Amino acid sequence: MKKFAYLFIFVSTLFLSTSCSDSESFDPYQEQEKVPFYPSKMTFRSATDKSSTQEDWTFKYNSDKYITSYTCKQTVKKNDGLTITEQTSGKLDYYIDFDGNRRIVNQIIVEYKSSKGAEYKDTITENAKFTGNYISSIEVMKKHFQSGVSEINSYVRSFTYSQDYCTGSSVRDKNNESTYTYRWSGDKLTQATIHNQSINGNNITHDTYDYTYSDREIVPDYGFDPLAFIYGHNNKIYAAMGFFGKSTPYKMETLSYNGYEKIDGRQYPLQSFILDYTITEIQGTTVEYSAIADDYLEYKYTFRK
Numbered sequence: 001m002k003k004f005a006y007l008f009i010f011v012s013t014l015f016l017s018t019s020c021s022d023s024e025s026f027d028p029y030q031e032q033e034k035v036p037f038y039p040s041k042m043t044f045r046s047a048t049d050k051s052s053t054q055e056d057w058t059f060k061y062n063s064d065k066y067i068t069s070y071t072c073k074q075t076v077k078k079n080d081g082l083t084i085t086e087q088t089s090g091k092l093d094y095y096i097d098f099d100g101n102r103r104i105v106n107q108i109i110v111e112y113k114s115s116k117g118a119e120y121k122d123t124i125t126e127n128a129k130f131t132g133n134y135i136s137s138i139e140v141m142k143k144h145f146q147s148g149v150s151e152i153n154s155y156v157r158s159f160t161y162s163q164d165y166c167t168g169s170s171v172r173d174k175n176n177e178s179t180y181t182y183r184w185s186g187d188k189l190t191q192a193t194i195h196n197q198s199i200n201g202n203n204i205t206h207d208t209y210d211y212t213y214s215d216r217e218i219v220p221d222y223g224f225d226p227l228a229f230i231y232g233h234n235n236k237i238y239a240a241m242g243f244f245g246k247s248t249p250y251k252m253e254t255l256s257y258n259g260y261e262k263i264d265g266r267q268y269p270l271q272s273f274i275l276d277y278t279i280t281e282i283q284g285t286t287v288e289y290s291a292i293a294d295d296y297l298e299y300k301y302t303f304r305k
C-alpha cells in the first residue's frame with residue numbers, strides 16, 4: 001500500500017550514522033539532526049497473556065513549544081475480569097518568581113475507578129523551581145478523596161546535577177522516602193536505581209534499570225524528548241521538555257530491569273525483564289518506540305503529530 005512507502009526504520013536513513021572518533025572535540029549533540037516534532041497524542045500499549053494496559057495521552061503547547069495542558073487515560077484489563085481506569089489532566093502555568101527564578105505551577109486532577117467498586121480522586125498542585133535551565137525542586141501538595149474521607153500529603157522532591165546531567169533526586173513524605181540515582185558513562189545514561197523505604201524501615205522496594213545504546217547511531221533532536229516516557233522515572237511532562245538536563249543522544253537498544261522488595265524484613269525478588277527496542281518513523285507525523293520481550297505480546301509507544 002502506498003502509505004507504507006513513507007515508513008522507514010531508523011537504521012541508516014533517519015539516524016545519523018557516525019564513525020567512531022577519538023577526537024575529544026566530537027559532540028554528539030551537535031551532530032543530532034534537528035527535526036522539530038511536538039506530538040499532540042501519544043499511545044502506549046503493553047500486553048501479556050494475563051493483562052493489557054493502554055495509555056492515551058494528549059498534549060497542547062504555547063508559542064514557545066512548552067506544554068500548557070495534557071490528559072492521560074490509562075486502562076488496565078486483567079483476565080480475571082478486573083478493569084481499572086485512571087484519568088489524569090494537568091494544566092501548567094509558567095512564571096518568574098520574586099527572586100528571578102523560573103517556576104512552573106501544575107494543577108493536576110486524577111480520577112481512579114475499578115470494576116470492583118474502588119474509587120478515589122486526587123487533586124495535586126506541583127510547584128517546580130528552576131536553578132538555571134533545569135528543575136532543582138518540585139513542591140507537591142496532594143489531596144486524596146476516597147469513601148467520603150479526605151487526606152492531605154505534601155513533600156518536596158529535590159534534584160542534583162553534574163554539569164548538564166541529572167545525577168539523582170530524593171523525596172520524603174510522612175510515610176516513605178525514595179532515592180533516585182542515575183549513573184552516566186559520558187553522555188549515556190547507563191543505569192537508574194530507585195530505592196523506596198517506609199519511614200519505619202519495615203518495607204523496602206529496590207528497582208534497577210540498565211540501558212544500552214548504539215555506539216554509532218545518533219537519534220534526531222525533536223525538541224520533545226520521547227525518552228521521557230521510555231525511562232519514566234522522572235515527571236514525564238517536564239522531562240519531555242528537557243527540564244531535567246540533557247538526554248542520551250544515541251539510539252537506545254535495550255532496557256533491562258531487576259529488583260526486590262522487603263516486607264516485614266523478608267526479601268522477595270521481583271520479576272526481571274529485558275526489552276529490545278526498535279524505532280520507526282512515518283515521515284514528519286509519527287515516532288514509534290516498540291520493544292520485544294519474552295513475556296510481552298505487545299510493548300509500544302506511538303507519538304503522533
